[in-house]
Amino acid sequence: QENILEVRNLKKHFNLSGGRVLKAVDGLNFAVKRGETFGLVGESGCGKSTAGRTIIRLYEATGGEIIFNGKNVQKLTGKEQSKFNREMQMVFQDPYASLNPRMTVGKIIGEGLDIHGLHTGTKRRKARVAELLDAVGLNEEHANRFPHEFSGGQRQRIGIARALAIEPQFIIADEPISALDVSVQAQVVNLFKKLQKEHGLTYLFIAHDLAMVKHISDRIGVMYLGKLVEVATSEKLNAKPLHPYTQSLLSAIPIPDPELQKSRERIIVQGEIPSPLNPPSGCPFRTRCPAAMPQCAEAMPEFKEVEPGHFTACHLYN
Numbered sequence: 001q002e003n004i005l006e007v008r009n010l011k012k013h014f015n016l017s018g019g020r021v022l023k024a025v026d027g028l029n030f031a032v033k034r035g036e037t038f039g040l041v042g043e044s045g046c047g048k049s050t051a052g053r054t055i056i057r058l059y060e061a062t063g064g065e066i067i068f069n070g071k072n073v074q075k076l077t078g079k080e081q082s083k084f085n086r087e088m089q090m091v092f093q094d095p096y097a098s099l100n101p102r103m104t105v106g107k108i109i110g111e112g113l114d115i116h117g118l119h120t121g122t123k124r125r126k127a128r129v130a131e132l133l134d135a136v137g138l139n140e141e142h143a144n145r146f147p148h149e150f151s152g153g154q155r156q157r158i159g160i161a162r163a164l165a166i167e168p169q170f171i172i173a174d175e176p177i178s179a180l181d182v183s184v185q186a187q188v189v190n191l192f193k194k195l196q197k198e199h200g201l202t203y204l205f206i207a208h209d210l211a212m213v214k215h216i217s218d219r220i221g222v223m224y225l226g227k228l229v230e231v232a233t234s235e236k237l238n239a240k241p242l243h244p245y246t247q248s249l250l251s252a253i254p255i256p257d258p259e260l261q262k263s264r265e266r267i268i269v270q271g272e273i274p275s276p277l278n279p280p281s282g283c284p285f286r287t288r289c290p291a292a293m294p295q296c297a298e299a300m301p302e303f304k305e306v307e308p309g310h311f312t313a314c315h316l317y318n
């Protein structure tokens with residue numbers, strides 16, 4: 001399967017006051033295959049949202065390369081740039097903040113059509129908006145209403161319809177269900193799955209909850225303090241996590257089978273995540289790692305392929 005996206009040594013650093021530098025994203029390497037769901041997980045502040053925003057160019061990368069459909073997106077100009085703007089879309093975490101409260105739902109969904117000159121003319125526009133509302137489980141009459149008239153789950157459906165309007169190939173979904181009631185989360189996840197099938201979409205699905213992401217992702221990348229610590233297929237990551245951080249995240253997920261649950265030891269990770277402004281020397285996880293060795297303070301472990309398609313950054317696998 002061909003890679004639709006390749007991220008090479010991607011960095012996004014923010015310069016703060018007093019000469020401090022926040023290395024929010026610090027050297028990511030991963031690829032996403034066409035048609036798959038790639039889950040990007042990690043605790044809040046690990047840089048996963050910043051990574052998503054940098055890939056879609058809401059932020060300019062500090063370093064590295066973003067290759068989309070074989071082209072370096074940082075070098076696109078004119079027509080190619082506008083094609084990229086169409087092909088990659090984002091669904092945001094907060095369905096309350098991400099929809100303009102003064103615009104009708106029809107306007108919100110149709111905005112991208114205007115920008116890209118698609119489905120022009122009142123009649124065609126109306127038909128396209130109705131089609132999109134239907135695709136996300138809403139209906140035509142909703143087009144004349146305003147965002148505040150809808151529930152959180154419905155607003156996220158509107159956000160999805162907006163992303164879908166201009167027929168993207170790739171959607172970055174940044175914690176699209178974490179602001180929603182638990183009762184509607186599964187419905188929105190199912191909507192993402194249905195749309196992926198119908199439109200051949202590729203997803204970069206960002207989440208803080210590994211339990212959720214492991215069910216919907218084909219492959220998963222685990223982030224810690226601005227870096228990827230492990231990338232593998234969802235099955236492999238679940239069955240045989242290599243990195244101690246991934247192991248601790250997995251051990252925190254309850255297993256319905258009590259026998260299996262007994263056999264899986266809960267790995268408790270000590271302490272808080274260090275400040276990304278002042279990361280530990282060597283391995284960024286060493287201050288919380290139950291397996292830390294003296295060498296972990298000396299050198300940053302290399303992110304490498306330990307088994308085919310299974311990457312990790314840990315001195316245990318050298």
Ligand code: SF4
Nearest residue numbers: 283286289296314315
């Ligand atoms: Fe733990 Fe060392 Fe591996 Fe880091 S490199 S995860 S500290 S064992």
Ligand code: MG
Nearest residue numbers: 045048049175
């Ligand atoms: Mg975030």
